[in-house]
Amino acid sequence: MFVDSHCHINFPDFANDLDGVLERMAESKVEKALCVSVNLVTFPDVLKIATRYENVYASVGIHPNEKETTSKISVDDLCLLSDHKEVVAIGETGLDYFRAEKGSLEWQKARFRAHIKCAREVQKPLIIHTRDAKEDTIKIMREEGAEKIGGVMHCFTETFEMAQEAMDMGFMISFSGIVTFKNASQVKEVASRVPLEFILIETDSPYLAPVPHRGATNEPSYVRYVAEELSKIKSTDLSKIALTTTDNFHKLFKV
Template sequence: MFIDSHCHIDFPELAERADELMANMAANQVSHALCVSVNLPEWPRVVAMAERYAHVYASVGVHPDYEDEVEPSVAQLVALAQHPKVIAIGETGLDYYRLQGDLEWQRERFRVHIRAAREAGKPLIIHTRSAAEDTLRIMAEEKASEASGVMHCFTESQAVAEAAIAQNFYISFSGIVTFKKAEELKEVARTIPLERMLIETDSPYLAPMPFRGKQNQPAYVKHVAEHIADLRGISVAEVAAATTANFKRLFKLEGVLA
């Protein structure tokens, strides 16, 4: 069985097809999915998706790309994280690719999420783009290792992966790893410890080959696993077993998920 460790099936274009997506997951041996929050005004629909389907979980957080938001407090995030289906804080992090100028607000928001994760005792979902140095620095300064977490939709270098793993984080690969030109990322997927790996879709974005350019969905996460198995010269079953066990361990679901 596979687990999609990061998707946005609450987004309207997917939510309107929710029952179909769940059927497709079952048909492709995808047992569970984590529906990830990007802002607080729309968080109720994230948790509603998790309440509707027993095999869907939720997170709470504000994405670094959402500039014009009321900033969440540590107390607010910790309180929302008490919902029984919320298993993570995020997604949070830094993104210097889409936004320019003084981004100190983004760094402060990231710190708030790390503090909330430590207080709530729940792992972090970290987004980083064109900001790896600052991301790793703030993680270290705020002791993110105490919360643990995942570097989601990883697209950085081997050195960044190793630095994140050294801070007690997991590395999650999306459909990008299946793209022909992603050679550096493929090498990371070949070489990082299997016990530190997760797989995801980031649906509705980044559909893996052979669906590139189409709307993504959790069922397609098996294609990420298949590609990683080919890269590492191991069976798909081995990738599935390891990433499923890693998901359960990271999100404290051992003994909860079958």
């Protein structure tokens, strides 16, 4: 069995077919999914889905690319929102300088710090999104004591050195459908070097559908293609990839 550690099935893409998404998960032996929050406006939908389906979990957080003006949050408010049994993680949070608007990114950093403080306070692991912001991400994780709570570097596309620094702080590394792309040689190389005990798998659906569905709407049942690719890269039985990544998920999110 497989687990999709990061998806966005609350997005409009799935509004008319949620039962279908869950059915196809069952057919593909994807037994659990974590529906990840990207802002506070849609968080109630995330929570609703996690309440409705026993095998879907929720997180609460604000994506780094959500605008400063519409997405201010205090540590206390975030902690309050996380107080549901369905909410197993804080995020996605982090830094994304690739898609960010020009200008000062101090607010992005401040919001990232608030998420780490909250995660430590409520003792729920972090889901970290990082793009083109390697040094600052690691620096803030260190300064805020992220190693005291741990979490996952999701949809990882950075260097092995960064993965190692995150693993040293007790973070897992999650690979998405990108690892199946022909031109993703760096991600494949990183995946070959990260020990299986530190690996999670995810779809980040509706984005980034893996080969052979590249370009289509992604969904949690496709996470098995990520596992199959890892099985090739690591010359390890698919069953062992499935078992260990599922185990890692259970340990990290305490479900």
